[in-house]
Amino acid sequence: MTQEEKELLLKDLCARLPYVIIVHTWYNKPLDIKCTGIDLYTNTVNLDIPDDDNAKVYIDNCKPYLRPLSSMTEEEKETYPMFFNEDGLLNTSLDTYLEWLLEGHFDFKGLIPRGLALEAPEGMYNIPFHGKNR
Numbered sequence: 001m002t003q004e005e006k007e008l009l010l011k012d013l014c015a016r017l018p019y020v021i022i023v024h025t026w027y028n029k030p031l032d033i034k035c036t037g038i039d040l041y042t043n044t045v046n047l048d049i050p051d052d053d054n055a056k057v058y059i060d061n062c063k064p065y066l067r068p069l070s071s072m073t074e075e076e077k078e079t080y081p082m083f084f085n086e087d088g089l090l091n092t093s094l095d096t097y098l099e100w101l102l103e104g105h106f107d108f109k110g111l112i113p114r115g116l117a118l119e120a121p122e123g124m125y126n127i128p129f130h131g132k133n134r
Helices: 003-019 074-083 094-103
Strands: 021-026 030-039 044-047 056-058 062-066
Touching: 003 021, 003 030, 003 062, 003 094, 021 044, 030 062, 074 094
Parallel strands: none
Antiparallel strands: 021 030, 021 062, 030 044, 044 056
């Protein structure tokens, strides 16, 4: 993983922390687990492992589960166009649009095709959009 790819992945994970992000990693064994924090100084990802407050892995050994835009549900497909006017321009705040993408766990930065993220299995993230931070 290049330094540029590490930085891209770290920034993306930081933005997703309020929305419960599941990562695939290796911690004594392969596992899918909630990411609870990021240490930018050491380039590590904190893991939600019971009875282990120091559970972390290097960003190189961590891939978040994200959803391609093509995986939108029918409800999401109906909501998505509401963010744009007839000219294709954003007609809401950028913050609201980005929050919808983040809360939906969408891969809008193209991390899956770059091999920096994995496609989330159907149903992994069944969290409806609330239009506000949790």
